Amino acid sequence: MTTAPTTPHSSAALAARVTMLLARTFPEYIPGVVHEGFRVESLDSQEPRRMFVRWHGGTPTRPVWTHGPGLGREKYKARILEVLTREGYAVTSVRGRMDVYVSDRPHDTTGPRFAPVANDVPFTGPWLVMDLWTRAHVAFADTEEEAAAEAMHAERRHVLTDARMVTMPELQDFLERADEIMGDGLTWLRREVHQVVKHTEPVRHGRIDALVDVANALRRGETVTPEVRLVGYNTPYPATGKDRPATYAVHWVPKSTEPAVGFFPGWPWTVIMGAAITLLINAGLTPVRYGEPIGGGSVMCEADGFMVSVANPSDLRVPGIHIDGIGTPAENQTAGAPEALRAAGWRVEGDRGWPGAWTAHPPTR
Known part of the structure; x- marks a missing residue:
């Protein structure tokens, strides 16, 4: 800043x-x-x-x-x-x-305006919420978690005020409702789903862009469906032709501040997985990044890449790990995985049931 x-x-x-x-x-x-x-x-x-x-x-x-x-x-x-x-x-x-x-x-x-700050002034509170722009504190808190939560609420109020200043009068009544639907989150990812199996890469936006977009959908009369952290609705194509549907789906989800890097967050984590992920990253390969849960056991994929999991998530006694690519471009990442692992002494075998996937075992001592 x-x-x-x-x-x-x-x-x-x-x-x-x-x-x-x-x-x-x-x-x-x-x-x-x-x-x-x-x-x-x-x-x-x-x-x-x-x-x-x-x-x-x-x-x-x-x-x-x-x-x-x-x-x-x-x-x-x-x-x-x-x-x-x-x-x-x-x-x-x-x-x-x-x-x-x-x-x-x-x-x-582009950065946050409000932040939790430790406070050493007696008879107040151990934590402050500071406005970094004016260098004035707006609240006291007993814990860092409470201060962080209050800072996020202050940030939401600030963005909502900015949105009201830059939008047309007929959108004003829908901005507050959009803010309630979206909840917390400063950076949001927008994904367009044009078919069941075809969607665009998530595009990063600031909260104000997402807020105005959702408010416009409400103003158009779209059904806006929040599910966990996912906000979805249909929006019309700019020009609708006879050979394609009239609308496509828009998904908004907040970008995670602590994404699961290189593994699926809903599956078990082991030390061997961590070693393999570190080795592959050091070899120049790109790990998958999973962010916020969006309902139904699904998690937002923020960036395609390789994913490492235990060989059998339902039975941890099965030895080895599994390496797979998430997303079409991720095939380029998994193609270099066997060479990188074998150079470090791992035993790597192709997965017969899934082309481009691999099973690996760490070096034995």
């Missing part, structure tokens, strides 16, 4: 821009002159400084600017938050706190 340049004038420039923006709508607090209004401040000694907007003074009894009567501090905070967000600034607002933290959005926004 990139941040604003660290220069002596970066914070001053940000404060000036935010002040000019807010002054179009709100009175600016000037000590001794204007007794109620906003002020952009910082108590941070670092550069770029952590800037925040604070409202000074009580609720006025009469209008202090031309846009309407006094609103009270909470409503001023909500209005300030709305203006800054609409203008593309990164803002952090925490319930119970009157300050609104503000910063420029980073140039690279």
Whole structure:
């Protein structure tokens, strides 16, 4: 993630821009002159400084600017938050706190915005959820797991807000429903299924792309079916011909942060399997990557490659391991497996019942 340049004038420039923006709508607090209004401040000694907007003074009894009567501090905070967000600034607002933290959005926004951070401040909580853009914390937590979960929920709210800003008005009512259907997950894989045995490779997208796509499907009246982590629906072809069906299926599933690399996650794991996978990877072969379960015993295949399993998953007493390719391109990966294993002293035999598959046994001591 990139941040604003660290220069002596970066914070001053940000404060000036935010002040000019807010002054179009709100009175600016000037000590001794204007007794109620906003002020952009910082108590941070670092550069770029952590800037925040604070409202000074009580609720006025009469209008202090031309846009309407006094609103009270909470409503001023909500209005300030709305203006800054609409203008593309990164803002952090925490319930119970009157300050609104503000910063420029980073140039690279592909990474997560919120993260769990260990906290050493007494009488608070051992973990914080930090907004990495504004360097302000949004929540406390007792455990790292709770902090990570809260960070994910904050990330979802952030992406939903961004989606509302960049989509047409008629899509707004469907975005929140799409967010509920999709659940957690920042990076999603999109797969098109054109026939029973023909589908496209999973294509990686950010959450906002998946969110808008699902919302559009809801708006079209498609039946969106969530199953475990899989979200599926039909979508029309751009141009439907007589020689092909009118629709194809779209599958969305979150990309796993901990994929099963080189083996099927639903089958037993052994040390010998791990040794074979490591050997084949070191030989330059590509392992399969399995991600999220998607129901019915199926698991999302995030990348084709070789898979290693015990010779008989239902009977671990059967010696040896089995090597097979997942996906058509994976045949190129398994073709080099026998040579790599034999060079390391393994005994390798072709599988008579399945061309391109192999049974292997480690070296005997």
